[in-house]
Amino acid sequence: xxxxxxxxxxxxxxEGFTPNWSREGFWRQSVxxxxxxxxxxxxxxxRLSNAYGTSALRVAGATTGRxxxxxxxxxxxxxxxxxxxxxxxPARGDAVSDAAELAVAAGDTVAVTLYFDTTTGPxxxxxxxxxxxxxxxxxxxxxxxxxxxxxxxxxxxxLSAVETDAGRTDGIALFGDSITDGFGSTPGADRRWSNALAxxxxxxxxxxxxxxxxxxxxxAWYGEKGVNRLRRDVLELAGVDTLAVLIGLNDIGFSETxxxxxxxxxxxxxxEDVVAGHRELIRQAKRRGLRVIGCTLLPFxxxxxxxxxxxxxxxxxxxxxxxxxxxxxxVDLRRAxxxxxxxxxxxxxxxxxxxxxxxxxxxxxxxxxxxxxx
Numbered sequence: 250x251x252x253x254x255x256x257x258x259x260x261x262x263x264e265g266f267t268p269n270w271s272r273e274g275f276w277r278q279s280v281x282x283x284x285x286x287x288x289x290x291x292x293x294x295x296r297l298s299n300a301y302g303t304s305a306l307r308v309a310g311a312t313t314g315r316x317x318x319x320x321x322x323x324x325x326x327x328x329x330x331x332x333x334x335x336x337x338x339p340a341r342g343d344a345v346s347d348a349a350e351l352a353v354a355a356g357d358t359v360a361v362t363l364y365f366d367t368t369t370g371p372x373x374x375x376x377x378x379x380x381x382x383x384x385x386x387x388x389x390x391x392x393x394x395x396x397x398x399x400x401x402x403x404x405x406x407x408l409s410a411v412e413t414d415a416g417r418t419d420g421i422a423l424f425g426d427s428i429t430d431g432f433g434s435t436p437g438a439d440r441r442w443s444n445a446l447a448x449x450x451x452x453x454x455x456x457x458x459x460x461x462x463x464x465x466x467x468x469a470w471y472g473e474k475g476v477n478r479l480r481r482d483v484l485e486l487a488g489v490d491t492l493a494v495l496i497g498l499n500d501i502g503f504s505e506t507x508x509x510x511x512x513x514x515x516x517x518x519x520x521e522d523v524v525a526g527h528r529e530l531i532r533q534a535k536r537r538g539l540r541v542i543g544c545t546l547l548p549f550x551x552x553x554x555x556x557x558x559x560x561x562x563x564x565x566x567x568x569x570x571x572x573x574x575x576x577x578x579x580v581d582l583r584r585a586x587x588x589x590x591x592x593x594x595x596x597x598x599x600x601x602x603x604x605x606x607x608x609x610x611x612x613x614x615x616x617x618x619x620x621x622x623x
Contacts, residue, residue, distance in 0.1 A: 251348075252417040252488035254288035254355075256454040256455040257378070258478065259300045262371035263470045267374060267458060269404040270384065274369040274433045279389035280383045281320050281362040281398055282405050285439045287421075287447040288488075289354040290413030295328065295361055298409040299338040300481070301373045306338040306407070309366040313351060316358045320383040320395025321402045325362065325389070326351055327501070343409070353413060355447065361408055363514065364388045366548045370390055373394045375405040376470070376588065377460045379436045382406070403436060412487055420453035420488040421623070423477065424530070425495040426471075428547065429458025433601030440609040445616030450623060457482040457570045461511075463503075464496045464526040465518065471499070471509045484537050492534045493619055495544040495582065498524045498605075501562045504556025512576075517558065520565035527566075529573055541575030542622060550593035551604035562595065585618045586611055593595040 252423035260338045262271035266544035293313060301304040311334075321518065328346040330336035340343045353359060366388075381404060383398035392398070397567050402622060423443050433443030459478075459550040461471030472478060502521055527543065534541045545567040549555055571579055586607060588594040595604055599611030 250416040251294065251412040252288050252415040252453055253420060253455050253486040254286040254409050254413045254415065255284045256457065256486055257375035257405050257408065258459050258482040259298045259373045259409055259456050259470065260472050263376065264315065265376035265404065265470060267403055268623060269374065270406065270623045271372045271404065271578050272373040274372045275365040276368045277387060277547065277596045277619055279362055279364045279366060279385050279387065280382060280406055281360050282408050283316055283356045283358055283360050284355065284411055286353055286411060286413065287355055288413050288415040288417055290415040291350065291352050292348040292410050292414040293351045293353060293398070294348045295408060296343060296410035296412070297343050297407045298343045298373050298385055299336060299407065300341055302338070302340050302370060304370055306369055307335065307367050308363055309335050309573070310364045310388065310390045310395045311346065312362045313349065313359055315353065316360045317439050320398040322393060325391050325393065334448055352523065355451070355600045356415065359411065360391050361411070364390050372406045377402050377430050377432065379434060380403045381437060399583060401589040405453065410486065417453050417488050417581040418596060419490055420455060420486065420493045420556050421493065422455045422457050422486060422489045423495070423527060424475065424483055424491050426458060426459045426462040426499055427460035428606055429456060429495055429606055430460045431458070432460055433606030442567070442612040442613060443613040445613045446619055449616055449620045453488060455486055460501060462496065463500045465500050465522060466516065468512050479530055479533050486534065489539065491542065493544055494527065494530055496568055497526065498546050498554060502549065502559045505556035505559045506553040518562065520562045520569065523562065524569050525565045528575065540577045542580060542619065543570045544580045545570050547607070548583055548587045548593050549605050550591065554605055555621055560603045580618050580622055582615055582618060585614055591597050
């Protein structure tokens with residue numbers, strides 16, 4: 250039985266927060282992507298997504314192997330797809346590789362290298378990896394030292410999941426926006442709260458966060474709305490039995506800021522709108538038999554999302570999460586990360602600097618709070 254050991258939610262090709270290659274795509278190039286696993290096993294397989302491709306995607310070859318440093322890989326292992334080294338994904342389709350023999354442990358980092366010998370067109374990707382990916386010219390599938398990779402980015406391309414034969418059925422999926430995605434954590438250090446939760450619990454933890462994501466509305470940069478993407482990004486993952494929900498802050502706060510030109514005009518939402526979205530997530534997850542944990546929104550006074558209306562709605566939503574009894578369990582992250590001198594603000598020691606996103610220490614506190622209710 251295969252278990253999802255790592256995942257990233259696919260997004261529409263876009264400029265994103267940082268420079269990336271999604272709009273230009275790839276041609277006669279190799280892309281090496283590094284991911285950290287949260288479940289071990291003796292065999293491994295990958296899932297590829299062409300969810301936003303408008304034409305077929307040909308992958309001429311793929312390899313995987315444990316990372317050494319940077320783009321260097323120890324003994325790359327060729328992956329096959331129904332016995333073939335190449336695979337073609339239909340427009341808006343996906344593919345899963347055959348299982349390859351590769352012994353890995355939870356916490357190991359592996360590299361997945363894809364070679365594209367024909368034009369891919371714009372690439373389905375995950376914008377904010379907070380981990381370096383590498384690109385080089387030509388077929389570098391078996392490049393060991395990584396010297397052939399001469400360009401870098403902090404996004405993932407076409408790769409949506411890595412699974413191992415761990416046989417685990419106790420995976421935890423974290424569903425949310427940039428806070429779940431890991432914005433504010435140290436790039437390249439795997440200090441998101443999903444990483445911290447995996448270390449504390451020893452369970453597979455899958456990160457289904459997208460920076461800027463909204464619960465109720467689609468966005469060109471920030472992904473499909475949460476109520477629509479939950480099925481693909483969480484409910485179809487192998488081995489998940491628990492879902493933790495932390496979403497709604499962008500729905501509430503985007504209308505307060507003038508600094509979001511990619512999502513203007515932002516609709517002004519009320520608490521009942523956000524609650525309805527949460528109820529839909531709960532309904533979908535429970536229909537699949539998942540235990541669903543509701544997380545209150547983090548304090549965000551002083552950030553560009555803060556304002557009189559956002560303050561009112563966020564407190565009303567948090568009160569519903571705490572008291573309605575519709576979640577199987579509740580974790581009060583607002584209180585866990587609040588500044589004792591001003592409960593509407595992040596504690597300074599947990600603030601990455603924008604008064605909205607935690608730092609590494611804040612993410613560790615979030616993980617500890619959720620771990621206590623598992």
